[in-house]
Amino acid sequence: MTVVVSNESGGYLVITKGAFDRLVPNHFSKAHNIHDTFAENALRVLALSYKVIEEIPENHQSLEEDQTFLGIIGMIDPxxxxxxxxxxxxxxxxxxxxxxxxxxxxxxxxxxxxxxxxxxxxxxx
Known part of the structure; x- marks a missing residue:
């Protein structure tokens, strides 16, 4: 899920919450280790990422490309x-x-x- 929020400088902040495997690059080994620890403890894991853009593109799919990884969230759903x-x-x-x-x-x-x-x-x- 992605949201786009206008910021004070006239641009936009794009924030994405989604599947860890989709949002986190493979070379982030520390994040992958944390993900695996969370998952092995029955936690559902989501990743967060963002980017700042000047204008909203016509192709909305590109909103979720080239974002900066923020972190992960582990949630218990027993x-x-x-x-x-x-x-x-x-x-x-x-x-x-x-x-x-x-x-x-x-x-x-x-x-x-x-x-x-x-x-x-x-x-x-």
Whole structure:
């Protein structure tokens, strides 16, 4: 998500919040290490970036290009309290629970481990 705010000098401040993998360059290894630590602890991670422009371009996609990385935010969105019990009940009934998520793979793995869904030996056919 990107917002454009006019500033006092007559230009515009462009601020973007979005997926870490999309906004943070690969050479920012410290940020990637922090991201991985957050994700491994089941935090959802967002990145923030910005740039200053003089005028709003016709191609709005270019607003999100060539921005300066500001930082990352880790947010907890814990599973519902009843989820772990529901997973256990499903297993007892012979059902193999599957988690479908749009989270980063490390975040999804941490949540799946918390719910006892992540089992290395379990395979689907």
């Amino acid at each position: 599973p519902r309290p009843e989820s772990k019990h529901a997973v256990a009940e499903a297993r007892t009934a012979g059902i193999i629970p599957v988690m479908i998520t749009g989270d980063h793979a490390l975040t999804a793995k941490a949540i799946a481990q918390e719910l006892d869904i992540y089992l290395v030996k379990e395979t689907r056919s």
